[in-house]
Amino acid sequence: MSTIVRIGTRSSPMALAQVDRVSALLRAADPELTVEVVAMTTSGDRWTGPLSDLGGKGAFTKEVDAALLGGACDLAVHCVKDIPGDRPVPEGTDIVAFLERDDVRDAVVQPDGITLDDLPEGARIGTSSPRRAAQLALHWPHLLPVPVRGNANSRLAKLDAGEYDALLLAVAGLERIDLTERISQILPVDAMVPAVGSGTLALQCRTDDDVTNAYARALRHEPTWLRTTAERTMLSVLDGNCHSPIAGYATLDDGTLSLHGRVIAPDGKTVLDASGRGTDPEALGTDVAAELLRQGAADIISATA
Structure with a gap:
């Protein structure tokens, strides 16, 4: 049997x-x-x-x-x-x-193929992610983040019905459901730092x-295990939850990990960034979190709890 x-x-x-x-x-x-x-x-x-x-x-x-x-x-x-x-x-x-990790980046889905830079003042951007909304406020303050719930398919249906002007969704998620043709823009990781564990x-x-x-x-997949462990250790030390506008992205090159962590106020006006390198993912995640806490991350996180 x-x-x-x-x-x-x-x-x-x-x-x-x-x-x-x-x-x-x-x-x-x-x-x-x-x-x-x-x-x-x-x-x-x-x-x-x-x-x-x-x-x-x-x-x-x-x-x-x-x-x-x-x-x-x-x-x-x-x-x-x-x-x-x-x-x-x-x-x-x-x-x-x-x-093995998939694409970590965030995508813009806009029916007419318009990028965030070219959308008009006050355009409604569907996202329920504090991380995405805060970084939207930082780089595209002319746009309005609007909460959206449901799986990717139902969110796309709401977009097509005119409830939003654009959506922010994960590239990896759209790849998994074979809808990458809906992507109008892929955001670089330095502007829209990914969620911990993205992809x-x-x-x-x-x-x-x-x-x-x-x-x-x-x-x-060992490289993904190391990268994701570093990111999740940082998140754990920061005591981050679903309200917290926390981003983190680790890479691995020749056995050395690099981790970029970001904590950002919901209005995008306060941005804390920290980076580090090392070979121990837990030690690296702890060190980057400690630097963010030294900069005042606890105040931002507690204010959004």
């Missing part, structure tokens, strides 16, 4: 596309493996109000976490940027692998499930 691995996931088109990628990698490693998908709608998917009213980004992971702990699935697939940075994953589970998928297992842990660990 072949081994069965049940993958728990959100039921959105993007989440299911992500699971298809993981399933293909698992089957390539073991053609005899049977993979089943356990899809569910999370409270974050159902809720139409501010995510902060549900406790933040954990609203997209807690039902999947509960299914994993309860034995309804064996492996959870999460976007790293949806995993809360201000608290550990549930006891009894571990994140054992990050897949990265995490594999989470029960700690005591040796079989599934072995399958998941075999998919771990």
